[in-house]
Amino acid sequence: KYVILIPSFNDWECLNLLIPKIDQALKDTNEHVDVLIVNDGSTKKNNLLFKKMHRLKKVEVLNLKNNVKAQIAIATGLNFLRKEKFQGGIIVMDADGQDDPEYLVNIIEESKKNPEKTITINRTKRDDELLFKILYQMYLFLSFLLTFKYLKFGVYSYLHSNSLDKILSTNDIHLAYAASLAKHFKNKNVIFAPRKKRILGQSQNNYRSLTHYALKIISVFRNQVLVNSVVLVFISFLLSKFIIFPVLFLLILLAFLFFNAIIFLLAYQIKKSYIVKDTLTNVENIENLTN
Numbered sequence: 115k116y117v118i119l120i121p122s123f124n125d126w127e128c129l130n131l132l133i134p135k136i137d138q139a140l141k142d143t144n145e146h147v148d149v150l151i152v153n154d155g156s157t158k159k160n161n162l163l164f165k166k167m168h169r170l171k172k173v174e175v176l177n178l179k180n181n182v183k184a185q186i187a188i189a190t191g192l193n194f195l196r197k198e199k200f201q202g203g204i205i206v207m208d209a210d211g212q213d214d215p216e217y218l219v220n221i222i223e224e225s226k227k228n229p230e231k232t233i234t235i236n237r238t239k240r241d242d243e244l245l246f247k248i249l250y251q252m253y254l255f256l257s258f259l260l261t262f263k264y265l266k267f268g269v270y271s272y273l274h275s276n277s278l279d280k281i282l283s284t285n286d287i288h289l290a291y292a293a294s295l296a297k298h299f300k301n302k303n304v305i306f307a308p309r310k311k312r313i314l315g316q317s318q319n320n321y322r323s324l325t326h327y328a329l330k331i332i333s334v335f336r337n338q339v340l341v342n343s344v345v346l347v348f349i350s351f352l353l354s355k356f357i358i359f360p361v362l363f364l365l366i367l368l369a370f371l372f373f374n375a376i377i378f379l380l381a382y383q384i385k386k387s388y389i390v391k392d393t394l395t396n397v398e399n400i401e402n403l404t405n
Contacts, residue, residue, distance in 0.1 A: 115146045115202035116222060117195065121187035121269075122209035123154040126161050128313045132211050133164055133173060139215040140169040145222055148172040151209070152191040155181030162403055175401040182389055182396060184208075185330070188269065189287045190393040196278045197394060203229060204278075206269050206291065211313030213270040220305050221272050232299040233272040234292075237309045249321075253328050260342050261335040263296050268309075271295055286334045288390045289381065290327070293334035333377035340378075343370040 118136065122129060133149060140147055148171050153160065155178050164173065176194055178187065188206060195204065203225050207213040217235060224233055258264050269291050273281065277299070281287055286294040295302070332339060347370055354363035389396055 115148075116205060117148045117150050117200060117202065118205045118207060118218070119150050119152065119188065119191045119195070120207055120209050121152045121154055121184045121191065122156065123181060123184070123187075124156045124158045125209040126156070126158060127315065128210050129162055130164070131313045132209065132215065133162070133167075133170070135211070136215045136218065137167045137170045139218050143169065143219055143222060146171055147222075149174070150191055150195070151175045152187045153177045154184065154187040155179065160401075164403065167404070171404070173403040175403060177398045177401065178396050179398045180389070180396055182393075184269070185291050186288050186390065186393060188291045189282065189390070190396060192278055192282060192287075193393050194397065195275065196282065201275050203272055203274055205272050208269060210317070212310050213268075214307055214310050217270075217305060217307045220307075224303055224305060225272050225274075228303075230274045230276050231301070231303055232274075232277060232295060233303045233305060234267040234295060235270040235305050235307050236266045237268070238306050239308045257328070257332055259346075260332060260339045262338065262342075263293075263335060265292060265296055265331065267295075267304075268292050270307075273299070285381070285384050285390055288384045288387075289334050290331040293331040297334055329377060330380055333380045336374070336377045336381055340374055343374055346370065 120129070120132075129151065136149065147169060151162075151174065153175050160175065162173075162175070167173070176191060178190060182190070192204070203222070205218065205221055207215075213235065221233055221235070225231075254264065254266070271292070273295070280298055281294055284294075284298075286297055347367055350363050350366045354360055384390060
């Protein structure tokens with residue numbers, strides 16, 4: 115048994131196209147598959163309307179009272195599944211169609227080999243503007259330098275219900291779900307897939323929100339970042355005697371101090387947030403949309 119968990123904020127039009135695509139993609143599998151949409155406090159009215167599903171057994175919407183952003187919405191959905199004692203595979207994907215539903219069968223088939231092994235869907239290419247691609251590669255390099263993690267995947271992933279206690283055991287998931295997977299599950303299977311364009315409309319993200327998200331990803335590994343920062347500052351200190359000017363070393367030191375202060379502050383803010391203490395208190399109700 116599988117459930118596809120989809121966090122969504124005002125993406126009803128995309129979901130009206132995505133859900134039938136998911137149903138169509140699963141036409142050749144006999145597995146029991148449900149969909150759980152986590153409505154993250156959307157301000158637009160739910161206008162989901164599907165024709166009869168062929169493979170999807172149930173489509174439900176978990177309505178949240180307040181908008182908590184995608185990462186906490188995912189954590190809320192996982193907490194809900196744990197509370198309901200769901201047993202089986204959980205596939206997390208975005209609502210905008212950028213996570214290609216055609217790979218769902220690949221994920222299901224791969225999961226059958228070892229149901230309790232986590233699977234990530236690593237991106238082979240992205241349809242983005244040149245500036246974004248350059249900044250993205252810079253981010254990947256910086257995050258690898260500071261965390262020793264090369265995160266080429268987003269939320270599109272699979273984990274088994276037996277892994278819920280582990281991933282929900284810390285606040286890491288509230289910062290960044292993908293980074294939490296990388297931190298808590300060292301041995302993962304990988305499926306490679308391109309990241310597609312949105313089905314409809316423009317992305318709700320901008321460079322500011324993406325930068326904030328990148329910092330939250332890195333903050334999941336804040337202890338490793340602190341250790342690596344100390345090593346890099348020490349190397350800079352040694353080089354300052356021969357190559358790097360003392361003023362440049364001082365700037366490097368201040369940059370690392372500032373950067374570490376930011377990521378530790380982000381983690382502290384999440385830890386102290388009332389909503390993450392029990393995400394299920396933010397659940398308003400659940401709707402069954404199945405015909």
